Amino acid sequence: MSGDLAVDVRGVSKVFQDDKGRQVQALQDVSFQVRRSEIVALTGRSGCGKTTLLRIIMGLEQPSGGSVTVDGVPVQGCGPNRGIVFQNAELLPWRTALGNVEFGLEARGLPKAERREAAERAIELVGLGNAANRRPHELSGGMRQRVGIARALAIDPAVLLMDEPFSALDAQTREKMQGELLEIHQRTGKTIIFVSHDIDESVLLADRVVTLVPDPGRLHGVLDTGFGDSTDLDERRSSAEFALRRHELLQLVHGREIQQQDGVSI
Amino acid sequence: MTALADQAAPPVDDETALSRRMRSQRRSGRDRLVTAAGVVVLLIIWEVAARQVDPILAAPPSAVFTALIGMIADGSLPVAVWESAQPFLVGYLLAIVVGVPVGLLIGRFRVVEAAIGWLVIAGYAMPMIALTPVFMLWFGLGFAVKAAMVMTMTVFAISINTWNGVQNVPRTLIEVGTAFCASQPRILTQIVIPSVIPSIMTGLRIGIGKAVVGIVIAEFFTAIGGIGGVIIDAGHSFQPDRMFAAVVVLMLAAVALTGLIGLVERRLAPWNRSIAGGAH
Ligand SMILES: Nc1ncnc2c1ncn2[C@@H]1O[C@H](COP(=O)(O)OP(=O)(O)OP(=O)(O)O)[C@@H](O)[C@H]1O
Ligand SMILES: [Mg+2]
Numbered sequence: 001m002s003g004d005l006a007v008d009v010r011g012v013s014k015v016f017q018d019d020k021g022r023q024v025q026a027l028q029d030v031s032f033q034v035r036r037s038e039i040v041a042l043t044g045r046s047g048c049g050k051t052t053l054l055r056i057i058m059g060l061e062q063p064s065g066g067s068v069t070v071d072g073v074p075v076q077g078c079g080p081n082r083g084i085v086f087q088n089a090e091l092l093p094w095r096t097a098l099g100n101v102e103f104g105l106e107a108r109g110l111p112k113a114e115r116r117e118a119a120e121r122a123i124e125l126v127g128l129g130n131a132a133n134r135r136p137h138e139l140s141g142g143m144r145q146r147v148g149i150a151r152a153l154a155i156d157p158a159v160l161l162m163d164e165p166f167s168a169l170d171a172q173t174r175e176k177m178q179g180e181l182l183e184i185h186q187r188t189g190k191t192i193i194f195v196s197h198d199i200d201e202s203v204l205l206a207d208r209v210v211t212l213v214p215d216p217g218r219l220h221g222v223l224d225t226g227f228g229d230s231t232d233l234d235e236r237r238s239s240a241e242f243a244l245r246r247h248e249l250l251q252l253v254h255g256r257e258i259q260q261q262d263g264v265s266i
Numbered sequence: 267m268t269a270l271a272d273q274a275a276p277p278v279d280d281e282t283a284l285s286r287r288m289r290s291q292r293r294s295g296r297d298r299l300v301t302a303a304g305v306v307v308l309l310i311i312w313e314v315a316a317r318q319v320d321p322i323l324a325a326p327p328s329a330v331f332t333a334l335i336g337m338i339a340d341g342s343l344p345v346a347v348w349e350s351a352q353p354f355l356v357g358y359l360l361a362i363v364v365g366v367p368v369g370l371l372i373g374r375f376r377v378v379e380a381a382i383g384w385l386v387i388a389g390y391a392m393p394m395i396a397l398t399p400v401f402m403l404w405f406g407l408g409f410a411v412k413a414a415m416v417m418t419m420t421v422f423a424i425s426i427n428t429w430n431g432v433q434n435v436p437r438t439l440i441e442v443g444t445a446f447c448a449s450q451p452r453i454l455t456q457i458v459i460p461s462v463i464p465s466i467m468t469g470l471r472i473g474i475g476k477a478v479v480g481i482v483i484a485e486f487f488t489a490i491g492g493i494g495g496v497i498i499d500a501g502h503s504f505q506p507d508r509m510f511a512a513v514v515v516l517m518l519a520a521v522a523l524t525g526l527i528g529l530v531e532r533r534l535a536p537w538n539r540s541i542a543g544g545a546h
Binding site for chain 2 (some may be wrong): 058059060077078079080084086088090092093094103104106107108135136137151155
C-alpha cells in the first residue's frame, strides 16, 4: 500500500486569525490519499479551503492539526519532492523565461551547466524552446503559465501542485494547455494535484476529483472518473463517461439543490 | 503593518509625477515642434518685457546669453560649477550609501522600523533648510557644510522610497522563493533587491532635485563660491544678467542629472519601464 502512496493527507485542520483577531476555520479534519502518478483535482465553492490545502501540502502553510506526508516523509516546509505552480505564474519579471526556470535549481545549489541543461529540458517540455530568452512581460499569459509549469517540473518533483493553473486563460488557450498537461503527465508520470473551479476541467483531467465544502472547509466527497486509456481530450469530452461523471460531480458539488430539482421534475 | 508603515506607503513625492512624465515621455515630432515654439515665444516675451525694465532689475535673454558666454570665457563659471559639483557629489553619494541600506533595513525588519522609521518620516517631512544655521555652526563655512546640506536634504527621500519599495515587494514573489527552498540571503539578493531597484531609482531621481536645493541653500547662506555664490553675488551687485545665467546653468544641470538617473534606471530595470510604460 505505502509503496503506491504518493500523498497522504490525514485529518488536516487549519485555523486562521483574521485581521480583527477572530478565528476562521479554513479546513476541518480533511483526509484523502493520492496514489503515485495519479491526477487529483481539488474542487469546491470559493472559500472552501482549496488553496489553503494545496499550500499546506506544499509546506507554505502549517496545518493547525493533522499531518501531510509525501512519499512517506512528513511535510515540513518546502521540499524538493514537491513543485508548485501558482495561479498567476508569479515569475520574476527581471529574469528571462529560462532564468525563471533556473531559479528553483539555483536554490538547490546545482552546478551551472547542469542547471542550464535541466532548465532547457523543462522549457522544451512545455514547448517554449524558442521563447527561452524573453522576459515575462514579453510573453503571453499562456506562455507565462507554461514557464511556471516548467519551473516546477525542472526540479523534477515527485508531486506537482497547481493552483487554478489555467483559470486566467482564455477558453482556447486553456483547452490547449489542458491537453499539454495530460501529455506531460504521460511523459513524466508525475503525481499531480490541481485546484480547479471548473467542473469540466476537473472531470476531464483528473483520475479522481476531491470536493470540499465551505464553512468550515471540509471534505464533501471523492469522485472516481476514469476514461480508460484515452488521453485525447476531444475523445474524453465526447465520451459517455464524461457526461455521466460531469453530472455526478455537479450533484456532489451542489448537493441537495440538484436532487430537489430532480425530484420536482420527476 | 504598523501605522507608521501605512503612512509611508503611498508614493513618496509630489515631484514623482513630474519626473515620471519626463522619463516616460516619448514625443512625436509634432510635440517637439510645439515645445520648441513654446520656448521661442516665452523667450521673445521675456526679451521684449525685460527691455522695458531698468537693467538693474531684469535682463533679457540676449543679455543673459552674452553674460553666460563671458562667464565661461573668463573661467568664473566653470570654477563655480566645479566648486558646487564636488560637495554635491560627495553629499549625494553619502546619501545613497546611507539612505539605501537604511531603507532596506527599515523595510525588511520590524524592529528597525519601530526604532528609526519615525525618524526617517520626520526627517522627510521637515524642511531641512531650517537646519542651515545650525549646520554652519557645526560644519563651518566651506566644503563640509555644503556636502552636509546636500546629504541631509537627499537622504530621507532615498530612504523613504527604498523603504516603500521593500514594503511593496509582492509577497507572492517572496513565496516563490520559499516554495523553491531558497535561503534567506538568496531571497534577499534574488527577489527583494531586484524588486526594490525601481523604487530606489525613484528615490535617487527625486533626490537630485532635493540635492540641488541643498547645495544652493548652503551656498546662499555661506555666500562662498559655487553656483549659489555666483547667484548671490550677482544679485547683490545688481547684475541680473549674470544671476540669470547662473540660474539657467543650475536648471540645465538638474534636468541633465535627472535624465542621467533615468538612463541608469532603464539599464538597471528595463522590465519595470516596459511594464509601467505599457499603460500609455
Ligand atoms: N491568511 C489568511 N488569513 C485569514 N484567513 C484566511 C487566510 N487565507 C485563507 N483564509 C480564509 O480561509 C478560507 C479558505 O480560503 P482559501 O483561499 O483556501 O479558499 P479557496 O477554496 O482557495 O477559495 P477560491 O476558490 O476563492 O480560491 C477563506 O474563508 C479565507 O477567508
Ligand atoms: Mg484559491
